[in-house]
Amino acid sequence: MTPTPDEREPEQSPADGAAQPPETRRSGDGTDGSGPGRDADATARDVVARVLARAGTAVDAGGTRHTAADGQQLDLQERSALRRVAGLSTELEDVTEVEYRQLRLERVVLVGLWSRDAADAEISLRELAALAETAGSQVLDGVLQRRQTPDPGTYLGQGKAAQLAAVVQETGADTVVVDGELAPSQRRALEDIVKVKVVDRTALILDIFAQHAKSKEGKAQVELAQLEYLLPRLRGWGDSMSRQAGGQVGSAGAGMGSRGPGETKIELDRRRIRGRMAKLRREIAAMAPARETKRASRKRHAVPSVAIVGYTNAGKSSLLNALTGAGVLVENALFATLDPTIRRTRTPDGRTYTLADTVGFVRNLPHQLVEAFRSTLEEAGDADLLLHVVDAGHPDPDGQIAAVRAVLADVPGAMDVPEIVVLNKADRADPDTVDTVRRREKDAVLVSAHTGLGIEHLLERVAAALPRPGRTVDVLLPYDRGDLLSRVHATGEIEREEHTADGTSLRARVDDHLAAELVAAGSAVHNDDRTDAVVGGHS
Ligand SMILES: Nc1nc2c(ncn2[C@@H]2O[C@H](COP(=O)(O)OP(=O)(O)OP(=O)(O)O)[C@@H](O)[C@H]2O)c(=O)[nH]1
Ligand SMILES: [Mg+2]
Numbered sequence: 001m002t003p004t005p006d007e008r009e010p011e012q013s014p015a016d017g018a019a020q021p022p023e024t025r026r027s028g029d030g031t032d033g034s035g036p037g038r039d040a041d042a043t044a045r046d047v048v049a050r051v052l053a054r055a056g057t058a059v060d061a062g063g064t065r066h067t068a069a070d071g072q073q074l075d076l077q078e079r080s081a082l083r084r085v086a087g088l089s090t091e092l093e094d095v096t097e098v099e100y101r102q103l104r105l106e107r108v109v110l111v112g113l114w115s116r117d118a119a120d121a122e123i124s125l126r127e128l129a130a131l132a133e134t135a136g137s138q139v140l141d142g143v144l145q146r147r148q149t150p151d152p153g154t155y156l157g158q159g160k161a162a163q164l165a166a167v168v169q170e171t172g173a174d175t176v177v178v179d180g181e182l183a184p185s186q187r188r189a190l191e192d193i194v195k196v197k198v199v200d201r202t203a204l205i206l207d208i209f210a211q212h213a214k215s216k217e218g219k220a221q222v223e224l225a226q227l228e229y230l231l232p233r234l235r236g237w238g239d240s241m242s243r244q245a246g247g248q249v250g251s252a253g254a255g256m257g258s259r260g261p262g263e264t265k266i267e268l269d270r271r272r273i274r275g276r277m278a279k280l281r282r283e284i285a286a287m288a289p290a291r292e293t294k295r296a297s298r299k300r301h302a303v304p305s306v307a308i309v310g311y312t313n314a315g316k317s318s319l320l321n322a323l324t325g326a327g328v329l330v331e332n333a334l335f336a337t338l339d340p341t342i343r344r345t346r347t348p349d350g351r352t353y354t355l356a357d358t359v360g361f362v363r364n365l366p367h368q369l370v371e372a373f374r375s376t377l378e379e380a381g382d383a384d385l386l387l388h389v390v391d392a393g394h395p396d397p398d399g400q401i402a403a404v405r406a407v408l409a410d411v412p413g414a415m416d417v418p419e420i421v422v423l424n425k426a427d428r429a430d431p432d433t434v435d436t437v438r439r440r441e442k443d444a445v446l447v448s449a450h451t452g453l454g455i456e457h458l459l460e461r462v463a464a465a466l467p468r469p470g471r472t473v474d475v476l477l478p479y480d481r482g483d484l485l486s487r488v489h490a491t492g493e494i495e496r497e498e499h500t501a502d503g504t505s506l507r508a509r510v511d512d513h514l515a516a517e518l519v520a521a522g523s524a525v526h527n528d529d530r531t532d533a534v535v536g537g538h539s
Pocket of ligand 2: 317357
């Protein structure tokens with residue numbers, strides 16, 4: 001038996017920190033689906049009301065407090081300037097415009113199913129609201145139905161779908177956003193009922209990625225994912241376009257296998273899309289080697305790498321800024337970061353390492369995106385250490401941890417990389433939630449990127465977890481080899497450094513490569529256990 005939902009009252013959305021009104025009572029709605037329908041409906045309405053009560057909070061500045069470490073946030077200004085282009089058409093006029101196309105959702109009604117407990121449904125619907133707002137739309141209302149599996153025809157059952165149509169009409173919404181992935185036929189059927197555009201969660205996430213991608217590679221990856229999503233749905237888009245244009249779709253019989261004047265164009269579009277996809281794949285493949293080279297060079301110079309991973313909006317970029325003062329874009333929006341930022345920094349004892357910010361994860365990340373971003377995710381698989389950032393202020397941190405690990409499980413090597421779980425947003429976390437997570441994640445570090453709490457401790461933990469250089473050398477380094485000395489400072493651990501008349505007398509731990517160069521350049525004074533050659537001299 002699952003614990004009663006009342007015990008896990010959600011407190012904060014992924015997007016803000018406002019206090020919650022106490023959850024209203026609920027009766028007879030266990031997890032077996034046998035609760036009386038009216039109670040389920042009332043609970044669903046309560047959930048929707050709570051989600052709506054915080055509408056508009058996902059992308060306002062309220063939750064974001066920029067610290068000095070966050071820097072100038074120029075991207076943010078650019079991004080808010082782009083957001084909310086009111087009054088533009090939401091339809092796709094030509095498939096070729098799929099490139100960096102924005103869905104320009106405007107006024108939306110959310111739709112969700114509630115299959116387990118109400119608390120889960122609320123978390124999920126809140127996330128959908130945050131996604132929709134991140135994409136630039138205004139959430140007007142929501143419809144939640146209690147059912148175990150989606151209706152194969154219309155996602156919602158017929159009755160609920162009709163109810164949804166009424167809500168759409170009343171609110172004047174122009175788009176319905178469904179909290180799941182719709183089969184092309186389900187989307188069409190639902191559009192026929194509600195008479196406005198229907199978008200699923202995958203399309204919404206793809207749209208946010210398209211808005212946020214900045215680098216050439218990021219844009220190519222997103223476009224590829226969008227086209228892959230679009231391809232099997234081409235006919236659907238065609239249908240809804242002809243309806244929008246005032247054309248008669250005719251009966252439902254004009255579905256699969258029907259031939260019409262539109263067919264040739266669709267075939268043509270399909271071929272064009274496939275061609276474009278092939279081109280994008282080639283381009284992405286050509287860009288990968290550049291990253292490979294950079295990565296290989298970091299490896300060769302034995303600079304340990306740390307990758308910051310975690311659920312979207314957990315505070316990864318804020319943490320990177322707090323740890324290094326990097327000035328990376330921080331925004332109370334989902335998927336603010338798409339292009340990985342890598343910063344060099346040092347341990348308290350002076351060793352250099354790199355810290356990489358990565359794209360955020362989300363439950364049921366569209367597989368098209370996992371594929372498209374595979375090369376970026378591989379950065380995590382290659383790291384020497386993962387900082388897994390968790391929003392400790394979120395009502396369901398365990399769910400987020402699980403979602404992140406599910407994605408990592410698909411990234412070659414990522415599961416073998418040592419991980420430090422970082423519970424962020426300590427300043428707004430519920431102590432009980434923190435305790436619960438810590439019971440499972442014993443070594444988790446509690447921090448706040450905002451207040452700086454725990455950051456010093458985290459830096460020490462990172463320093464301790466980084467691989468240490470394997471060789472100890474004891475050399476007398478001539479003064480004209482300052483280049484080698486700076487490399488020791490950057491990547492090694494110095495145990496002794498004395499300036500003598502003949503040069504710098506140095507005892508340090510360094511990697512094999514540098515050890516060899518040091519021994520060649522200097523007069524080795526003494527090499528200890530892990531070096532192969534012992535050259536005489538004083539000790
Ligand atoms: N209260 C509080 N808010 C925080 C803290 N750290 C980050 N935030 C806020 O959380 C929101 C998301 O922060 P980001 O650093 O952009 O999160 P992210 O994980 O990089 O997000 P994506 O790039 O979108 O995946 C912003 O509004 C931050 O100001 C913290 O320690 N305490
Ligand atoms: Mg970020």
